[in-house]
Amino acid sequence: MQFKPLLTASALALALGTGAPAFAQAPAANVAASTADAAPAELSTLVDQVDIPYEKFTLENGLDVIVHTDRKAPIVAVAVWYNVGSKDEPKGKSGFAHLFEHLMFNGSENAPEDYFQYLQEMGATDYNGTTNFDRTNYFQTVPTPALERALWLESDRMGYLLGAVTQNKLDNQRGVVQNEKRQGDNQPGGLVFYEIIKALFPAPHPYDHTPIGSMADLDSASMEDVRNWFRDKYGPNNATVVLAGDVSADEARPLVEKYFGPIARGPVNEPAQAEVTELTEDVRTVMRDQVAAVSIDKYWTAPGITDRELTALTVGAQILGGLSSSRLDNTLVRDEQLAVSVSAGNYAWQRVGILNVSATARPDVDEADVERRLDELVAEFIAEGPTEDEVRRAATSTVAGTIRGLEQVGGFGGKAVTLASGEVLADDPSFYARQFEILATLTPGEVQAAMQRWMTRPSFTLVLEPGERDGSYEEAAGVAEAAGDGDPAEEVTVTKVRPAPPIDSVAELDFPEVQHTTLANGMALHYAQRDAIPATYVTLSFDAGSTADPADKRGLEGLALGLFEEGTTTMSSREIAETSERLGANISLGGGADRSSFTLSALSANLVPSLELLSDIVRNPAFAQSEIDRVRAQRITGVEQELRTPSAIAARTISPLIYGAESPYAGPDTGTVASLSAITREDITGFKDRWIRPDNGAVFVVSDRPLAEIEAALNGVLGDWQAPAVAKGTKSFDAAPAAPAESRIVLVNRPNSPQSYIYGGQLTSVDPRGETYVDFLNANNALGGNFLARLNMNLRETKGWSYGVRGAPLTNENAVAYTVRAPVQADRTGDALAELIRETGEFLDTRGVTEAELTRIVTAEIGELPGQFETSGAILGAMQTNAMYGRPDDYYERVADRYRAQTAESLDAAARAAIDPDRFVWVIVGDASVVEPQLEQLGLAVERVEMAGTE
Structure with a gap:
């Protein structure tokens, strides 16, 4: 599951979801035209091309269902959105909506294993779940033959979850979420968002805490909280299901009714109302962290996504600091060179938003001069307003950016997201169209008026300076030891038997000629x-x-x-x-x-x-x-x-x-x-x-x-571009590689780190052009290559010491390295590395790929092929990869047969020929005072180095 605590998407992008509409084809370009005489297409023409036709129906239990048909590939995006987010959490339960999202992936009554196992069995792609202030969503894109299985799976966790939630699962996912929090907090500037929220939306405002929550509140989450949250928030009448892709409403309706129809309706969550707060005076805070340069950020509260001024504010922010040609870029970065980077954005949620402008000062420039010019430029923009050309350029960039994401039916930003976000947050699946209508006719005067209204109010200024981080991290207190696996409380209770429907066929990839x-x-x-x-x-x-x-x-x-x-x-x-x-x-x-x-x-x-x-x-x-x-x-x-x-x-x-x-x-x-x-x-x-x-x-x-x-x-x-007279460049890969006689550890001291970052690696003899390369990749899918791989399941799902662990080859044209990356909580660094060494060694010695792993991996790799190449960008990348490695154009159509021929023995042989468990270099970046004593148990040579300031 992914939670992004920082502000990363514009309000308009949130409203549109970068959805994937159907299109009316534009007239052919005049290939004889030149830049001078080929005028860009009119904005109104581009906007008119964007359309997402859909059908909507509501089941008797209140579940809203939206279906959009797109037959370009044999895949369907399934998105389930629940009308509940962190703003709906009661006092003392911050982070609970997000914690519950994690629990929803840990099995239901008829699908008691980790949900990623069932998703891989279906050949799903683009699967995940997210929580923000306003909603919780779960999504996957599946091959068409697996659609019924996907609906069975989603309906089982909607209607039949609690019998499978145990104390062990709650304690484990609590630990995972706390490590997710540590991982975010450990980044340079990782504590900034907490300060923004605290300053702009002081308690008891519904937006007064981040979705990740506090360590103390996560510690306090109980089984009773879980049960109440599920009963109160996760009923069908508090949810929307969107299907987008190779399915029609007539095909979808009987399946949705079959699997979701029997689920009883529950209470309806009425999203918390929240006023747009206003500071009584300007507020200023200075923080220090491990950053390379001073950044100055200014924030104003703003209205939520359904406000009429949403589009005008977003376009205004783009002109001010979002476009490559923005006013802040032109003045602060290009002309006066006071800043190395600038930005501006309008970040809106359902009830409230935040307007932001930012500048990162050049290291040799007085930050006061940067802030003074930043204030002057903002004031000038508000006083003068934008030009017609600026508004058109911002609007065109927005439409074009949306169109570039239009092929995708699911994932984080496809058609399903567009329709679901509109329905859940704005009570209108076509909300994107309303915003586009405004965008097509937006005037400079409307932009100026919106900016004057919202950016002349008191602001919050946050200056982030290089230095030792102020204060200390909030740490978890820990919970009592969970019950053992033999405890009756840890057994799954099935309230209604619901057999999984079969997947009768396999969707084949049709890679374009x-x-x-x-x-x-x-x-x-x-x-x-x-x-x-x-x-x-x-x-x-x-x-x-x-x-x-x-x-x-x-x-x-x-x-x-x-x-x-x-x-x-x-x-x-x-x-x-x-x-x-x-x-x-x-x-x-x-x-x-x-x-x-x-x-x-x-x-x-x-x-x-x-x-x-x-x-x-x-x-x-x-x-x-x-x-x-x-x-x-x-x-x-x-x-x-x-x-x-x-x-x-x-x-x-x-x-x-x-x-x-x-x-x-x-x-x-x-x-x-x-x-x-x-x-x-x-x-x-x-x-x-x-x-x-x-x-x-x-x-x-x-x-x-x-x-x-x-x-x-x-x-x-x-056509007339010719090579210069000088000789082409040449490369040499003759340098002798590093070949350690035995594994060792390099410890990089990074004081005051709540997590340690473990990175292990070695050079292999794998040839990316060779016959056994795909065997090596699938062997790694058992060891470290995906969520269900042994390394991740051990340190994340069993131990709860990490938010995520991956082992992966770094494949280049002339060298393939094998790497393991594991951010882990600081007090478990030594134990975690011991587990990585043990798991890897056993996999390469006595515990190779099992038949169950082989079946799951091969099924997933074949099933995922149509979803992997849904977009033009994916096709473009595959063409370049094929050319680099001398593969045939239909390589990705042929590779399915290679998967089918794989055996546990062939995968083991490929992994054991490539990786030597006794020749890893392990780099650990963490607080040496905490970590170094833990490494004595490993019996490996340890070299300690201090974190460099510059090189």
Whole structure:
């Protein structure tokens, strides 16, 4: 289950759910057009394309059911939303809605095992549950043949849960949630959200506590609380079921009635009313934490999602600090260079919201100057209001961003979320359409009026400074030892026998046909057609990546890629951002260790001008020295923040220990302060000339437009691009890898850490192109690769010492490492590492893959294939992976037969050939005063190092 305590989504995105509507196709793009004469599609045209038709019916017991049909793939998203969240918790029971969400995954009367087992048996993808202030939801996307099984499973925990809830389960999940809280609190700035809520919504306001709750309240949760919460909050008349995908209302209704209809109605939760509070005067708080630079955040209370001004406030925040071309970006980051980053957002829940503007100061700038300019810019914006162009660009970016997520039926942001959030929070499944109607006609005056109304009230300012964290962590007191497994209280009581329906068939993946051709300049073009949405995805992939960095210039590739969008020979960085926003285009740069890529996500109606923009960025970067200095400062600040973040500290420490310090894979990919400081403009231009060139790259496209149109458009913008005279870059992977004779521990001291971050790893001999690679992957699915794997089930579900543990291969083109990552509570670090060593050793020696694990894993891998490739982005990524490893275009259709041929013996052989349990390097990032004494029991050599300040 996932809980995100920080503010991470705009109010409009929350309202829309980035849902996946049906579309009316836009007219074909004029492939002969240029940027100058191909005007972007009208906003009203884009808005008119968005539609999510649905049918709604209500069962006699009050359960609301919404069905949207989308036949593009043999999958159905199943979402169950309960009208209850943390704002509905009584005093002294904070965190209980979220704790109960965890319990809902621990088995019901007729499905008593962990629910992830049943989800994997169905071949489910995109499954999880979340809790926020206003609602609790559970969701999964399943192959069509498994829909009836999914409805049986969801209805069993809605109607028949309590007989399976035991004291052991409650105590275990209490521990898991408390470790989830520790994990969030342990991050730099992890305590900030508590201060925001306390300042803006003081008790006894319903929003006066975070959904994660307090340690003391979690300790106090009792079985009686569980029973009462279930009876009072989880009745069918307090829930909404949404089905989106390969199903019609006529097909769905008898199944929903069969499984949910007999469940008795219960009380209806009336969501707590909550006023939008107003501070009587400005409030200011200064906090310190392990952060690299000072950040200044200002917060104002705002109305909830159903307020008429929601869209205007969201657009205003985008213009102020959300867009790449925002006013804060242009002034504080680009022009005056007082800040390394800025942001602004409107974060709204059902009853209340928060408006926020933020700036992170350059380390060499007086924070008072940054705050003064931040205040001045906010005041100017409120006084002047936005321009018509700013409003249109913000609106177009919002619509385009929504359309980019429109293929997905489920998950965190698909069609099911859109319809369910509208129904539960706004009493209207079509709430997204109401917001779009406002968006299409929004005026600058409306935006200015909303900002004037809400951002001229008293504000809460929070300054977060580098330094030793103030105060101490709240820690759990612990609970009494739970009953043993033989205790009658731990037995499941079945009040009504409900056999699981069979899954009679398997949905097969239909991977789109991949076509290949060559552009006029010799670049290979790999193309697949998907017409679910009117969008085109284009990746220019170059054989570079961070492994192209010279050993003394780590971070060069990342710094160079970060500069391509910061100005061309004809456009400034501001003009690039504004053009992209007008087009509704998104260009992202990255690629990883082995490839450097430029990926364009374009509305097909704006394809040609979007390609023109992409071409200009790739071919004509200016690399102005002023931009180099600015972006370098940002990346150095990022590196310094990594050196304070547990997971990043562990990764930077372990990589050279796994690969060998001289290996191109040793990193750090983002560089060091010293290496970034040493990079010159000549290094950057040299990187472009050697690596970002047509004879070193290929083009990958997924589009609703036919190949002939795509090829003509690409030739129009790239056909005359030729390689420079200098030689192509070369890489060397000849450096000797690290090969420890025996396992050892490196302890990185990070004082005052409530959790320790354990990261183990070793280099393997696995070949990602080899026949046995998928055997290795599925062997790991038994050991560490998913929720049900042994490492996670032990430390999370049995011991309750961690929020989540994973073992996973890090697969690169020329090296495959095996890693284990486990954030664990500090006082159990030694015990947890002992368990990781024991589990791994036994798995590779005497307790290999069982027949039950083999059946579950193979069934899940085959069943998940249609859901894994639901979106164009997933297809685009698969095409690039296939090309890198020399796989056939239909690899993912063939792999199902490989899964079917696997045996426990073949998986064991692959794992044992790859992993040596006695050659792990274990890096632990934690408070050495707490952790080091615990490590004596392990009998391994321990090297203690202090956490670096800078490098």
